[in-house]
Amino acid sequence: MAGGFAVSKSGDADRREFKGRITWYVWICGIVAATSGLMFGYDIGISGGVTAMDDFLLRFFPSVYARKHRARENNYCKFDDQRLQLFTSSLYLAALAASFAASRACTRFGRKRTMQAASVFFLAGTGLCAGAANLPMLIVGRVCLGAGVGFGNQAAPLFLSEVAPAHVRGALNILFQLNVTVGILAANVVNYFASRVHPLGWRYALGGAAAPAAALFLGSLAITETPTSLVERGHAEAGRRTLEKIRGTKEVDAEFEEIRAACALAAALSAEEPPYRRLMRPESRPPLVIAVAMQVFQQFTGINALMFYAPVLFQTMGFATDGSLLSAVVTGGVNVVSTVVSIVLVDRVGRRKLLLEACAQMLVAQTAVGGIMVVHVTPDSSPSRAWAVAIVVLICVYVSSFAWSWGPLGWLIPSETFPLATRTAGFSFAVSSNMLFTFLIAQAFLSMMCTMRAFIFFFFAVWIVVMATFVLTLLPETKGVPIDEMVDRVWRRHWFWKRCFADADDARVNNC
Numbered sequence: 001m002a003g004g005f006a007v008s009k010s011g012d013a014d015r016r017e018f019k020g021r022i023t024w025y026v027w028i029c030g031i032v033a034a035t036s037g038l039m040f041g042y043d044i045g046i047s048g049g050v051t052a053m054d055d056f057l058l059r060f061f062p063s064v065y066a067r068k069h070r071a072r073e074n075n076y077c078k079f080d081d082q083r084l085q086l087f088t089s090s091l092y093l094a095a096l097a098a099s100f101a102a103s104r105a106c107t108r109f110g111r112k113r114t115m116q117a118a119s120v121f122f123l124a125g126t127g128l129c130a131g132a133a134n135l136p137m138l139i140v141g142r143v144c145l146g147a148g149v150g151f152g153n154q155a156a157p158l159f160l161s162e163v164a165p166a167h168v169r170g171a172l173n174i175l176f177q178l179n180v181t182v183g184i185l186a187a188n189v190v191n192y193f194a195s196r197v198h199p200l201g202w203r204y205a206l207g208g209a210a211a212p213a214a215a216l217f218l219g220s221l222a223i224t225e226t227p228t229s230l231v232e233r234g235h236a237e238a239g240r241r242t243l244e245k246i247r248g249t250k251e252v253d254a255e256f257e258e259i260r261a262a263c264a265l266a267a268a269l270s271a272e273e274p275p276y277r278r279l280m281r282p283e284s285r286p287p288l289v290i291a292v293a294m295q296v297f298q299q300f301t302g303i304n305a306l307m308f309y310a311p312v313l314f315q316t317m318g319f320a321t322d323g324s325l326l327s328a329v330v331t332g333g334v335n336v337v338s339t340v341v342s343i344v345l346v347d348r349v350g351r352r353k354l355l356l357e358a359c360a361q362m363l364v365a366q367t368a369v370g371g372i373m374v375v376h377v378t379p380d381s382s383p384s385r386a387w388a389v390a391i392v393v394l395i396c397v398y399v400s401s402f403a404w405s406w407g408p409l410g411w412l413i414p415s416e417t418f419p420l421a422t423r424t425a426g427f428s429f430a431v432s433s434n435m436l437f438t439f440l441i442a443q444a445f446l447s448m449m450c451t452m453r454a455f456i457f458f459f460f461a462v463w464i465v466v467m468a469t470f471v472l473t474l475l476p477e478t479k480g481v482p483i484d485e486m487v488d489r490v491w492r493r494h495w496f497w498k499r500c501f502a503d504a505d506d507a508r509v510n511n512c
Contacts, residue, residue, distance in 0.1 A: 032219035036152030041183020049191025089442035094146025102154035103428030121148035122213035130207030170346035177408035185332035275425035291414035302460035338403035358405030365398035370457030
């Protein structure tokens with residue numbers, strides 16, 4: 001586990017050594033912070049299973065229950081209900097609003113306290129949802145959970161990027177996404193067993209979110225704040241002690257001076273201009289565009305539509321309730337294993353190669369699923385068992401490619417590319433963009449499936465082509481670059497984005 005690490009400030013001719021080890025304490029901090037992803041993943045996975053449970057539908061959505069069991073209904077439209085979709089999507093609308101408050105909390109109170117606030121919101125939301133007596137109470141609970149998602153998703157990736165050494169930053173940051181996938185899998189397993197408990201199974205499923213929330217709150221009491229956040233808030237000595245602790249050495253002068261210089265520059269820039277206003281300047285556009293685009297594209301892979309509504313989707317394909325929930329467990333397991341692949345490869349092969357390979361794999365899988373469903377899933381008939389199994393296999397192929405690419409890298413890249421002066425503000429745009437488009441997909445997917453039928457898979461496939469083009473032309477590689485050197489070593493050297501900086505030709509800056 002021990003080993004020194006070195007980074008180059010500006011090429012091999014100007015190599016700069018940062019002393020230290022990859023300590024166990026760094027991994028402990030990473031695991032605790034990544035528990036925020038466990039909460040997020042559980043809420044992604046639990047909603048689809050609960051909305052497939054008859055006891056839940058009968059209590060809150062009786063019209064959907066009637067269509068599912070007693071009416072002759074189009075296979076693609078049996079779950080099309082705006083209030084049912086609001087149950088899922090309300091969480092993400094609340095997370096969108098909370099992400100901006102979380103940005104200020106990260107700057108003023110630190111990453112650690114912001115994660116603690118997230119756990120409190122989650123505990124409150126879990127209690128309201130599990131004890132819900134009516135639909136408004138259920139939605140209020142989901143809104144509280146959304147606030148927890150907004151605070152947790154803002155703070156945890158920043159925390160992970162700031163405590164990690166540059167050469168393992170990708171692997172450590174992806175612990176967040178790994179926990180998201182573990183949360184989804186856990187939710188699918190809970191849904192499978194809770195569906196057999198009548199009539200309170202859905203309450204147990206929703207109440208299960210308390211476990212990761214409590215783990216984050218208790219775990220956060222044992223970890224440190226990041227050195228960057230401490231120095232940024234005027235606690236330089238505490239920041240140095242923390243850096244020595246997480247690096248396992250007192251020889252941290254070079255790294256500490258870089259952090260202190262970045263904080264001093266950020267403070268000076270913030271005094272001149274507030275961070276959100278500074279984000280509108282040309283030199284802030286490269287990381288801002290990349291951060292927002294990564295989040296938008298992440299959602300337009302169609303992954304959350306699948307993860308939210310997997311049991312519902314599998315029922316559309318002809319599986320019974322138990323079979324649909326079990327299929328969701330299988331895809332959740334593939335999701336977890338494939339995210340481990342990303343942890344192993346991200347700091348070896350780089351971000352761009354993983355993203356591009358995944359685009360090719362997702363395109364093939366989405367197109368194949370769409371083709372099979374066009375032929376074999378009609379409004380009033382389901383596919384044969386063999387074709388249904390083939391669809392599940394193809395969905396697993398699709399999920400695996402997403403899990404080692406756009407899933408974790410959608411959070412990693414925005415968290416590592418902003419300079420400190422705009423880091424929390426810029427990342428809040430990434431989080432809010434993710435939540436906005438997650439809300440839109442969650443609110444619209446069942447209606448889109450009713451209208452577009454199998455062609456919805458071709459809709460997402462077209463977006464995958466757009467994503468691949470974006471990566472090829474506009475996304476720079478950030479593997480191994482220290483977080484506070486991104487501007488000089490990445491953005492100023494990129495063929496397109498370098499035009500956004502003041503030392504470029506004025507006309508080109510204006511065209512940034």
